[in-house]
Amino acid sequence: MSFLEYRVKTVPSGLAKVLYVNWALVILLVAVASAGFLMLTSVAGGDTGTWAEPQAKRFAAGLVVLFFVAFVPIWFWRNMAGLAYLVSLLLLVLVDLFGSVGMGAQRWLDLGFITLQPSEMMKFTLVMMLAAYYDWLDPKKTSRPLWVTIPVLMIAAPTVLVLMQPNLGTSVVMLAGGAIVMFLAGVSVWYFAVVIGLGAGAVAAVFLTRGTPWQLLLDYQYARIDTFLDPSADPLGAGYNILQAKIALGSGGWTGRGFMQGTQSRLNFLPEKQTDFIFTILAEEFGFVGAFSVVMLYVLIILFCVVSAIQNRDRFSQLLILGVAANFFLYLAVNLSMVMGLAPVVGIPLPFLSWGGSAMLVMMAAFGLVQSAHIHRPR
Secondary structure (H helix, E strand, O other): HHHHHHHHHOOOOOOHHHHHOOOOHHHHHHHHHHHHHHHHHOOOOOOOEEEEEEEEHHHHHHHHHHHHHHHHHHHHHHHHHHHHHHEEEEEHHHHHHHOOEEEEEEEEOOOOOOOOOOOHHHHHHHHHHHHHHHHOOOOOOOOOOOOHHHHHHHHHHHHHHHHOOOOOOHHHHHHHHHHHHHHHOOHHHHHHHHHHHHHHHOOOOHHHHHOOOOOOOOHHHHHHHHHHOHHHHHHOOOHHHHHHHHHHHHHHOOOOOOOOOOHHHHOOOOOOOOOOOOHHHHHHHHHHHHHHHHHHHHHHHHHHHHHHHHHOOOOHHHHHHHHHHHHHHHHHHHHHHHHHOOOOOOOOOOOOOOOOHHHHHHHHHHHHHHHHHHOOOOO
16 A cells, blocks of 8 residues: 555545544533423423423434434535525514514514524524635635625624514624634734724613613613613512522522522522523522533633644635534633623524524534534544
8 A cells, every 4th residue: 555545535435424524512412401491391390391301302303413414425515505694594584574572572483383583593593604615715814805895794684684683682792703703714913903993882872862862772782781881770570580599699609409409490489591591590400510500611611612723724624514513612701691691682692592493503512513614624
């Protein structure tokens, strides 16, 4: 055998792909989801049928989606990136025209068999599109104005549509996720410096236009900012959620009150405890030890993604994996900051812990893309 024949790299095929699945990542996802089932059971007063069982069924369906996506060659998903992005964009337009209204926002499409939130899809199809774009683009052109404008428009279009729903939290995550992919692709930092400057100006404009006919945010969004700055100003109104969340976080101590023994959940002091504020219930019942353990599981998921990206030499795969990891991190950062009073309250769920169908299935499909890039890496 010649040296070149010995050094040739191959991509796994057939049943051999099972051997190259990143099983550690799958186990971590199952571990976090299992913690979520436990907390949903607690929130429902011990009844598994209310939230835990339907969530477990969704997770099982999500695992099927994950492995289906994982075993399809990564080149196929690269070729499908444009179509996936356009379909997600079309669904966002349809939400604006025919979407279902819930809690004051028009964010869902009722497809009969499932209620879909297209903005969740767009977070990851946008990553796919940007990764495919920079894989196609000559690296020498990455920072040229024309070739920077195109991905900016790719990010801006869905961000504006999501803002119209209105959904400020998701639009911020989408904008930040797209910017991170651009940065990882090698776009000059000077562009980001300009954007940060414009962002500072936009923040100033938000406050300066308040109370005018052309104010930039809706009244409830301004109320959330006021609550973030001083929750005690309206403890029984706008500041109620965050104050109760802080009480739940602090009352857990080191080891917690015990499973189903949390007063904030048992006595219904904390609203939306099965969705956005589920981490506070975890911290109250299992204390610092339980909350820190779950956070470490999340950190390990991100680290395994980063390691997989470093091992991969394909530009599309690298950007895709890191883009998914970045979005996953933004979910965590926004939700945990929100429940700890470090950021205004927005409707961002905690991945695999919070109750929700669209977010769960889309997140599993996204990790299926990570697995596809990992499995089909030349070895």
